[in-house]
Amino acid sequence: MHICVIGTGYVGLVTGACFAEFGVQVACVDNVVSKISMLQEGKLPIHEPGLHELVTKNLREGRLTFTTDITKAMEQSLVIFIAVGTPARADGATDLRYIDEVADSIGRCMRDYKVVATKSTVPVGTAKRIKERIQAAQSEPIAFSVVSNPEFLREGAAIEDFMRPNRVVIGGEDAHALAIMKELYSPLYLIETPVVITDIVTAEMIKYAANAFLAMKISFINAVASICESVGANVQQVCDGIGTDSRIGPRFLNPGIGYGGSCFPKDLMAFRAVAKESGYDFRLLDEVIRINEDQRQRFLKKVRSVLWTLRGKRLGVLGLAFKGGTDDIRESPAILLVQELLREGCQICAHDPAAMDRAKEVLHASVEYTAGPYEAATGADALLILTEWEEFAALDLGRLRKLLKYPIVIDGRNLYDPAIMSAHGFSYYSVGRPASLTEDVAAGIRPHKREHS
Numbered sequence: 286m287h288i289c290v291i292g293t294g295y296v297g298l299v300t301g302a303c304f305a306e307f308g309v310q311v312a313c314v315d316n317v318v319s320k321i322s323m324l325q326e327g328k329l330p331i332h333e334p335g336l337h338e339l340v341t342k343n344l345r346e347g348r349l350t351f352t353t354d355i356t357k358a359m360e361q362s363l364v365i366f367i368a369v370g371t372p373a374r375a376d377g378a379t380d381l382r383y384i385d386e387v388a389d390s391i392g393r394c395m396r397d398y399k400v401v402a403t404k405s406t407v408p409v410g411t412a413k414r415i416k417e418r419i420q421a422a423q424s425e426p427i428a429f430s431v432v433s434n435p436e437f438l439r440e441g442a443a444i445e446d447f448m449r450p451n452r453v454v455i456g457g458e459d460a461h462a463l464a465i466m467k468e469l470y471s472p473l474y475l476i477e478t479p480v481v482i483t484d485i486v487t488a489e490m491i492k493y494a495a496n497a498f499l500a501m502k503i504s505f506i507n508a509v510a511s512i513c514e515s516v517g518a519n520v521q522q523v524c525d526g527i528g529t530d531s532r533i534g535p536r537f538l539n540p541g542i543g544y545g546g547s548c549f550p551k552d553l554m555a556f557r558a559v560a561k562e563s564g565y566d567f568r569l570l571d572e573v574i575r576i577n578e579d580q581r582q583r584f585l586k587k588v589r590s591v592l593w594t595l596r597g598k599r600l601g602v603l604g605l606a607f608k609g610g611t612d613d614i615r616e617s618p619a620i621l622l623v624q625e626l627l628r629e630g631c632q633i634c635a636h637d638p639a640a641m642d643r644a645k646e647v648l649h650a651s652v653e654y655t656a657g658p659y660e661a662a663t664g665a666d667a668l669l670i671l672t673e674w675e676e677f678a679a680l681d682l683g684r685l686r687k688l689l690k691y692p693i694v695i696d697g698r699n700l701y702d703p704a705i706m707s708a709h710g711f712s713y714y715s716v717g718r719p720a721s722l723t724e725d726v727a728a729g730i731r732p733h734k735r736e737h738s
């Protein structure tokens with residue numbers, strides 16, 4: 286089968302490369318000429334584990350092509366995936382400008398039957414809008430079907446999520462289009478992947494409901510962590526205690542400085558707007574969003590209370606990406622915290638294994654970037670852990686202790702066991718767990734308050 290994927294962002298590129306790996310003939314389309322030239326040479330504009338190998342292999346074997354010419358890409362394609370960006374408008378609703386432009390182009394270029402599948406996360410009802418725009422742009426009526434096929438790809442694990450998904454959701458209205466979509470995903474039948482077939486609005490709804498539920502899980506455990514801090518309980522043990530209940534499950538229960546990224550913040554706002562438009566006041570989502578924002582403020586308050594005063598303090602920062610395993614800093618709680626700490630007069634020395642180049646674009650020269658985590662810690666008044674990179678969870682604690690000016694670690698991702706940190710002589714603060722304190726550290730840091738205030 287021949288398909289084309291319009292939009293070569295994270296979702297479009299992963300979708301295109303993975304379908305090519307399934308043996309499908311894929312044309313990826315984008316209107317940014319420089320991006321397409323890069324991709325034609327096998328160079329990737331994003332960091333995603335395993336994607337480069339997949340793109341170069343399928344380019345070489347001729348199953349994957351990149352073009353700016355949508356007419357040419359559509360010619361032989363039976364299925365056209367729309368994977369363009371759906372940014373948020375100022376009021377939280379989704380800006381459908383790019384979706385509309387693509388729908389118009391599809392309508393203008395259509396010469397025979399096509400299945401048009403939305404991969405981008407779009408408000409409930411968008412498939413209907415796409416259908417109407419395609420019809421309006423056609424010079425003569427040509428039959429086509431619109432289906433919704435939402436993605437559930439996690440950045441950093443997107444290839445794995447595509448190749449071994451928990452499920453595939455396809456929303457459609459005619460049996461022919463659904464059969465074509467099912468055939469496209471047929472390699473997944475070998476690993477017995479459930480395929481959930483629904484109508485279109487239900488498929489659109491599934492995507493929002495999934496992301497909102499996951500975000501709710503994170504905000505729930507973060508709220509529990511805050512109470513744990515007040516009553517002296519240990520949130521990690523609460524997670525073990527509740528996560529072993531199969532009705533709750535252990536995943537997505539890591540407390541921290543809140544969720545970020547290109548999906549959760551945007552999708553929650555959009556879902557809230559969709560609910561409002563439908564006449565339902567989804568106050569639960571307001572709370573999920575509020576708790577998430579509070580979580581950063583609570584962390585900041587913790588840093589302030591540990592260090593007494595922030596002005597002039599030198600802080601080592603581990604992590605700038607919105608989560609481990611990616612170079613993406615969109616809506617990253619780490620970046621938002623660094624910006625706040627800079628405003629409060631801290632000197633920041635930061636390291637991130639992948640996101641420093643992107644961070645430089647928003648933090649400018651005000652941050653010192655280091656080659657590794659130990660360099661970021663050198664001479665610092667305290668070390669902050671802001672992103673859950675695996676390499677930050679296995680640091681040489683003896684070496685770290687010697688490099689820091691004061692052995693203070695404030696961990697926003699609960700990467701360490703407080704007892705082990707204590708045994709290594711650290712004053713260790715984390716989220717939702719009692720702090721492990723070292724007396725001489727507190728005594729050492731406090732005179733700074735008098736010097737600077």
Ligand code: UDX
Pocket residue numbers: 436437438439440441496499503536537538539540541542543544545546547548549607608609673
């Ligand atoms: C998410 C969804 O998981 C994916 O299905 C969807 O299609 C796109 O959005 P992604 O944005 O890549 O994927 O990130 P994810 O791994 O879900 O993490 C989102 C945020 O939540 C990160 O900032 C992460 O640090 C945070 N998080 C995640 C927690 O704070 N605690 C957790 O237990 C899990």
